[in-house]
Amino acid sequence: MKKDYTVVGKNIRKLDAIEKAMGAATFTTDIKLPGMLYGKVLRSPYPHARIVKIDTSKAEALPGVKAVATYLNTPRVKFNTSATSTFTIPPLQPVEDQYVFDSVVRYVGDEVAAVAATSKKVAEEALELIEVEYELLPTVFDPLAAMKEEAPSLHHCEAGKNVPGEKIHIEMGDIELGFAEADYVFEHTFKLPVQKQAQMETQAAVAQVSVDGKVTVWSTTQTPHPSRRILATIFGLPYSKVRVLNPPYIGGGFGVRIGLSAKAEPIALALAMLAKQPVKVVYDRKEDFIASDTRHSGYVTVKTGVKKDGTFTARKIMGILNSGAYCSWSAETPGVLGAMGLSIYYCPNQMYDGHSVYTNTTPAGAMRGFGNPQGMFAVDSQVDIIAEELGMDPMEIRRKNIMRPGLPWVLPYPCQSSGLEECMDLGAKAIVWDQRGKQNQDSDTIRRGIGMAIGTHVSNAWPFCGDYSNAYVTVQQDGSIQVASGVPDMGTGTITTLSQMAAEVMGIAFGQVGITFADTESTPFEIGSHASRTCYASGTAVVAAAQDARKQVFEYAANMLEVTPGELDIENGIIYSTLTQEKNISLGQVAMEAHLRGQQFIGVGRIIPQNAPPYLAHFAEVEVDTETGKVRVTKMVAAHDVGKAIHPLIVEGQLEGGLAMGIGYALSEEIKYDDRGRQLNNGFHKYMLPTAMDIPELEAIIVEAEDPTGPFGAKGVGETGLVATAAAIANAVYDAIGIRFFEIPLTEERVYRALKERK
Amino acid sequence: MKKDYTVVGKNIRKLDAIEKAMGAATFTTDIKLPGMLYGKVLRSPYPHARIVKIDTSKAEALPGVKAVATYLNTPRVKFNTSATSTFTIPPLQPVEDQYVFDSVVRYVGDEVAAVAATSKKVAEEALELIEVEYELLPTVFDPLAAMKEEAPSLHHCEAGKNVPGEKIHIEMGDIELGFAEADYVFEHTFKLPVQKQAQMETQAAVAQVSVDGKVTVWSTTQTPHPSRRILATIFGLPYSKVRVLNPPYIGGGFGVRIGLSAKAEPIALALAMLAKQPVKVVYDRKEDFIASDTRHSGYVTVKTGVKKDGTFTARKIMGILNSGAYCSWSAETPGVLGAMGLSIYYCPNQMYDGHSVYTNTTPAGAMRGFGNPQGMFAVDSQVDIIAEELGMDPMEIRRKNIMRPGLPWVLPYPCQSSGLEECMDLGAKAIVWDQRGKQNQDSDTIRRGIGMAIGTHVSNAWPFCGDYSNAYVTVQQDGSIQVASGVPDMGTGTITTLSQMAAEVMGIAFGQVGITFADTESTPFEIGSHASRTCYASGTAVVAAAQDARKQVFEYAANMLEVTPGELDIENGIIYSTLTQEKNISLGQVAMEAHLRGQQFIGVGRIIPQNAPPYLAHFAEVEVDTETGKVRVTKMVAAHDVGKAIHPLIVEGQLEGGLAMGIGYALSEEIKYDDRGRQLNNGFHKYMLPTAMDIPELEAIIVEAEDPTGPFGAKGVGETGLVATAAAIANAVYDAIGIRFFEIPLTEERVYRALKERK
Structure with missing residues (x-):
């Protein structure tokens, strides 16, 4: 049920915009x-x-x-x-x-x-x-080597040689039966690089x-x-x-x-x-x-059983990630890799085994996507391999197998919404998927290709770790409100988004909302900004607090207006009876009246969030220079089911930022080490972040399959932008030059060598 | 019912002590x-x-x-x-x-x-x-003159010429009948000076x-x-x-x-x-x-009807206060003067009429006591006059007439506790009241005397203006707590006192309490620090918030311990069953367990305070130099019924500070104006604050007649210290030299002139 909102869904000026534009915003260094x-x-x-x-x-x-x-x-x-x-x-x-x-x-x-x-x-x-x-x-730098008996032990470990925490095992159905039922079984191993948040x-x-x-x-x-x-x-x-x-x-932040x-x-x-x-x-x-966490590098093996008609019967994923010298998030990251990798497609028989391994390198921790980009590069590269082997269109094999609401999966919460198919359709239209294989290849050296990949993610940290949120919404005596949430705003628009939701619930203008945030002394406990959770989980707490305050307001107003609270609604700061037009009063009047009688409306929100799957379909158009190995992305389309875009511009910004980061992951970003454990490219002059020149036309398409568990139907959007980007680009490169890469980034050197090898 | 508290009632080091002693505390000027x-x-x-x-x-x-x-x-x-x-x-x-x-x-x-x-x-x-x-x-400086037709109008006024707000009228019983029943009627007018808070x-x-x-x-x-x-x-x-x-x-602050x-x-x-x-x-x-508020100067007339045996039958008080050029608190102050002046004694027939008047002088506003010291100087000076006329001991006439719990009075809340008689008895003992009239008068020029006076006050601002409070108490994951109250600490120990109460309710050590205060962004609405209300009213809100948090904790702990919440108690951070000794768990464990299950215990306190009367009996011993007119207070005893001293040292500090301020009020402090409306003594070199040299031995006696409406029985204590001081000193001066003063301060000049006039 779509509702006409007055604040939610509007591209209101971000609360921090002027301060940041004017150079007046305070950061820690200031x-x-x-x-x-x-x-x-x-x-x-x-x-x-x-x-x-x-x-x-x-x-x-x-x-x-x-x-x-x-x-x-x-x-x-x-x-x-x-x-x-x-x-x-x-x-x-x-x-x-x-x-x-x-x-x-x-x-x-x-x-x-x-x-x-x-x-x-x-x-x-x-x-x-x-x-x-x-x-x-003695030292060890590779996770596979570090698991061996002769490797030095970096820490005392219970679960295995140099394994921090516990190994992750996820299982659904009967994996052996699934493979037995398959007409074909595919198994590939992919190698992932060390990416840096570079915030x-x-x-x-x-x-x-x-x-x-x-x-x-x-x-x-x-x-x-x-x-x-x-x-x-x-x-x-x-x-x-x-x-x-x-x-x-x-x-x-990006998780760092x-x-x-x-x-x-x-x-x-x-x-x-x-x-x-x-x-x-x-x-x-x-x-x-x-000396600050990186994304996990490592190895992901995907084994898929498939019927002739393209139906997946079994999928097994194995992940071995490089934890670096300390654990940080290395116990949790393999879990997200596995759970997300298994959950994008419906498959009755699934299994995942994964863990991290200590090595003498910079610790790996959380980075935007949290294992999911690693897993999805592997999974959706392989799906294209399978499609080709079966002679199917990549869209078709995906459409046949994608997860749909109501189907079972490995996650402990149900899938209650999906706009994935709509994302695929709209994205395919925008990239002109039908032109795939028919592209203009009129240059001697430049080959063009189109590829796609899909993905999902979480809207908060549970079940990978605990997640809950609390918030206050207090109504001031003039009817303006003060929101208090312990969540930070890393530039992602959190405070704007939360304020919009509070304004919408309270039925007041956006400008009437003040927000206190990111301070342990003035806010109740809040997990913080990560796991694509601020809009979904912190937002749910703010909405709950606002609803609590609004309930108190309506009870008070009903008394003043001599009506029942249930018949009241509020718009533009005016509380009115939905039954009798004459009965209305402003929130400011009610708040002042209550104040003069010794009462402030104090809403408290305490929530343990459910979780909800955002969905995405990425389409990449690339040009590969066969003389130099240079891959250029010429266009990217990212169609995302975000549930509900509370602030569409912020959502688009998140998607575009994620795409850029995904392009870097696919093509250029990698921290390398020498044989004495020293980073070879520890600065922006050597670590190849994509710059404005490297970013193609990006088209973000917002699909809104509202989730019943999200505030106003919203789902997480902070990380999704890069989940499928590398796979989509690698698939496009394959389409262009027919070479399948099992390792990223697709640097000039790697592509050049592959082209040369093929020759 | 006295309870053994572990934190309340203890002289814990004040929370701000070290910072202030080290010069590290931040003030606005910093x-x-x-x-x-x-x-x-x-x-x-x-x-x-x-x-x-x-x-x-x-x-x-x-x-x-x-x-x-x-x-x-x-x-x-x-x-x-x-x-x-x-x-x-x-x-x-x-x-x-x-x-x-x-x-x-x-x-x-x-x-x-x-x-x-x-x-x-x-x-x-x-x-x-x-x-x-x-x-x-045209200008006018005296309130009586400013009420006249020909005076310039400073502001538009509805209630009368230059009268800000509305005139106060308070009435109980039948005042005419009361005077008719009296054997004697006394009427005196007293003149009060401009005192300065001098914070x-x-x-x-x-x-x-x-x-x-x-x-x-x-x-x-x-x-x-x-x-x-x-x-x-x-x-x-x-x-x-x-x-x-x-x-x-x-x-x-002192109200300024x-x-x-x-x-x-x-x-x-x-x-x-x-x-x-x-x-x-x-x-x-x-x-x-x-250019900052002073205490109200003005005129107070007291008319009392009394039986031969000393029983009061009627009392009428009239107050005319100088508002200065703007209203500030001038609408409310005459109300407190009247209500307190009428409420210290039980008298069946009472009436008060009072108001302020605009003049072209510095605005008068709130100052510690808020009208009450003005009224009580008049009332208790007159009571001594009556006692002498009737041949009664000042203690005796007071004992006969003092307000007692359950008796009617003009206030809209009941008197539910009084330690006044105990205060009088303990104070009389300490000052050796029996020596009155028998003092050593062996000097030619120094005359010694003893006097007393009594008083009461409020424990918050209601009914003179609105009063309510809100507070949060959140339990952190280690079992420490964070209190949030919008109330400031002006040096009065508020944050220490509130933290003590929160610790006591939560059953934890004082050091486990953090407090957020005096910030509109991090606290719910709170009236602030005045009206002797912070311990009583803000304290009640903090206690309510702590009780709310504690209830949630007990419910959670009961589940963990498999007992009922009702049988639980907590001491030293350990929650235990009062029925089964084996069943216990620390608050930290419960808080952490709840945290890991997605819950923080968030207590919200929202209270509209009742009110409760603190009581006090002041005893002064003075020496008057009949050659110079110099009055020296040689000893003061202040016995105060504070309900419950949450922090006895802080209470004593408040009483001693109030006594010093009252001594200044009685003897030396007054802002004077020249005929062009200019203050003659607008600095510490001319405005005669009592210094350490002027302060005698002060004995503060704490009486604890716990009030059922106060947190732990506490009542207000911030202002009581000076309510009866001027009257006690004036009564002692009368005892020493036989001259009754109807105006303070009793400066050398004023006393010298009176001595000379008598000769």
């Missing part, structure tokens, strides 16, 4: 406090070593140095920089394998010590005066400790409440004595700071405690590359 | 923002004048000047600097008689213009460049307007939420776009900033809007004297 010091970190030059001796005396003696922190004078409490320790669902236990500083370093960039000084320059000078004697330890703002935190021990930390975290929990635990403080907040803006901002917060806080002065720690770009 | 300007105000040199012409061009041209504000470029919206506009109870209407700047000035110090500049010095220079042409208007920190505000129009104001206000309402109304903004907060500390901090907030905000830069306005001490 924070200056009286007496604030600058912290810098000494990082390990070795991929695996024991610190035999560390002498900080010369550094401490340098004028301007106020504190030097090492494993010797900081808490010996293990933690996980990710928020997993905050909401791993029992009986699973969070993997806590890090200290602020440890006597063993496990990757190049691992924290050895940190200095707080009166200037960045002095701090950097002091780092060079710290004398460290290392005993080198605009590097990891940063400012920590202040009051003279009586109360802690305030401003940071780039995507999750203030979970961050508070981690910090309070490390430093042994009651949670209520630690305040974590955004300042309030964050220059992007779900939990702590790498170690910016605990290092800043440890230094602030030692120096008894506020300390700012801002990672430089190199640090952000080498 | 705030520095990037690009912040300094605002200074041009004030009228005339007591009543029309601005014929104002030329700001030269000021604007001065380098460094960023804005000049006058009535010509600031909002033409009338308001009241007090919070009365926020919670006057209908059908009464708040008196709104001020603009930020007006074209008429009505007292010496009234605001003419203001400048924002890059430094205070430049701003001050610019003030001198503003050219103003005034047309002088440590002068009025101050910093206003910031974001590029998209959102307003943040840090200020010294005692009432952030009501202040926000006033500012939003003046500047035509939705309340949700205005944030008002303390920074978070305030250097005292219930509502706005004089005009610091609107002037700073007007300048910030004009300059498009943040602006700080800090009143200097002289401005704080001449």
